[in-house]
Amino acid sequence: MGKVIVLRIGHRFFRDSRVTTHVCLTARALGADGIIIADRHDKTVESTIREVAKRFGGDFSIESGKPWRRTILDWRDMGGKIVHLTAYGLKLPDVIQEINEADRDILIVVGSEKMPGEVFKLADWNVSITSQPMSEVAALAVFLDWHLENHAFEKVFPRGEIRIVPSRGQKNIERIG
Amino acid sequence: MGKVIVLRIGHRFFRDSRVTTHVCLTARALGADGIIIADRHDKTVESTIREVAKRFGGDFSIESGKPWRRTILDWRDMGGKIVHLTAYGLKLPDVIQEINEADRDILIVVGSEKMPGEVFKLADWNVSITSQPMSEVAALAVFLDWHLENHAFEKVFPRGEIRIVPSRGQKNIERIG
Numbered sequence: 001m002g003k004v005i006v007l008r009i010g011h012r013f014f015r016d017s018r019v020t021t022h023v024c025l026t027a028r029a030l031g032a033d034g035i036i037i038a039d040r041h042d043k044t045v046e047s048t049i050r051e052v053a054k055r056f057g058g059d060f061s062i063e064s065g066k067p068w069r070r071t072i073l074d075w076r077d078m079g080g081k082i083v084h085l086t087a088y089g090l091k092l093p094d095v096i097q098e099i100n101e102a103d104r105d106i107l108i109v110v111g112s113e114k115m116p117g118e119v120f121k122l123a124d125w126n127v128s129i130t131s132q133p134m135s136e137v138a139a140l141a142v143f144l145d146w147h148l149e150n151h152a153f154e155k156v157f158p159r160g161e162i163r164i165v166p167s168r169g170q171k172n173i174e175r176i177g
Numbered sequence: 178m179g180k181v182i183v184l185r186i187g188h189r190f191f192r193d194s195r196v197t198t199h200v201c202l203t204a205r206a207l208g209a210d211g212i213i214i215a216d217r218h219d220k221t222v223e224s225t226i227r228e229v230a231k232r233f234g235g236d237f238s239i240e241s242g243k244p245w246r247r248t249i250l251d252w253r254d255m256g257g258k259i260v261h262l263t264a265y266g267l268k269l270p271d272v273i274q275e276i277n278e279a280d281r282d283i284l285i286v287v288g289s290e291k292m293p294g295e296v297f298k299l300a301d302w303n304v305s306i307t308s309q310p311m312s313e314v315a316a317l318a319v320f321l322d323w324h325l326e327n328h329a330f331e332k333v334f335p336r337g338e339i340r341i342v343p344s345r346g347q348k349n350i351e352r353i354g
Contacts, residue, residue, distance in 0.1 A: 018196060022312035029309040052310050087341055088348045093330050120346050130330060131341045132206035133229050135199035138318035145319050153270050153307060164264055164308045169297050171265045
């Protein structure tokens with residue numbers, strides 16, 4: 001499996017900070033290698049996610065402010081493929097095999113309602129999670145789970161300070177090292 | 178498969194309206210039958226979701242303001258089971274078979290950081306999506322996809338006014354009737 005980076009387009013500082021934080025946590029927990037928040041710097045979201053990564057481990061990267069078109073074109077120049085998650089795309093079950101068999105580095109583009117139309121043309125695959133109005137957080141979650149073929153649940157997050165111990169009925173956090 | 182209703186706990190009017198809207202859209206698109214927003218009325222979220230359901234079809238129910246404990250206790254009295262999505266629970270792959278084989282009506286409880294500890298005790302299953310800090314929107318999406326065994330993608334939404342026609346590269350919306 002190649003590298004997986006999420007590109008968040010259309011983020012507006014403050015107004016979108018909470019939803020973008022959800023996008024970041026989802027990307028990290030479900031096995032993406034990092035996220036780029038396009039066009040706008042958001043040091044608040046960046047520091048929240050860096051703090052999570054420091055405490056819970058792993059190598060998740062986050063940067064903000066890089067222009068979205070440049071990010072997509074650079075990714076293609078490096079030989080990577082572009083997946084655009086949109087309600088208007090082809091249904092996930094109909095394209096996931098083709099995407100996974102391509103076995104390339106994947107940039108997953110997620111946005112808001114104001115996604116530039118050009119993204120449809122730049123994408124190698126426009127992919128829909130259910131063809132219904134949808135949360136981009138949920139779309140990203142389901143896509144990652146299918147793309148990584150449920151292996152996100154086995155992902156190891158090294159060098160954390162604490163870890164959650166799965167429990168049938170209580171909060172159980174363990175300090176590491 | 179029994180009925181599936183989502184119970185959103187800890188919603189605060191305005192501050193949480195966008196994230197709760199994501200929770201509602203996710204529940205609807207991925208096959209839940211309805212959502213209850215506990216303890217607080219939010220007519221804005223309700224009308225947004227009703228408008229989506231009117232335009233895109235289906236029988237998704239939404240109500241807000243019912244107390245969370247009462248909702249859970251009523252559900253149990255009716256013979257239903259409670260699934261609480263929390264980072265601290267047992268890992269999804271380890272419990273999903275037991276949940277699905279129980280074949281009962283399911284109330285899926287999703288919350289925010291301030292989930293009352295009592296919910297852990299009232300739940301039949303405390304379920305974690307990855308044991309990492311996580312978006313409840315993403316957790317709900319992945320849980321529904323596993324619980325409905327990927328069949329959400331085939332769900333039909335009758336009596337809508339419009340529908341999205343899946344497309345490789347453009348927005349394509351069709352009027353119905």
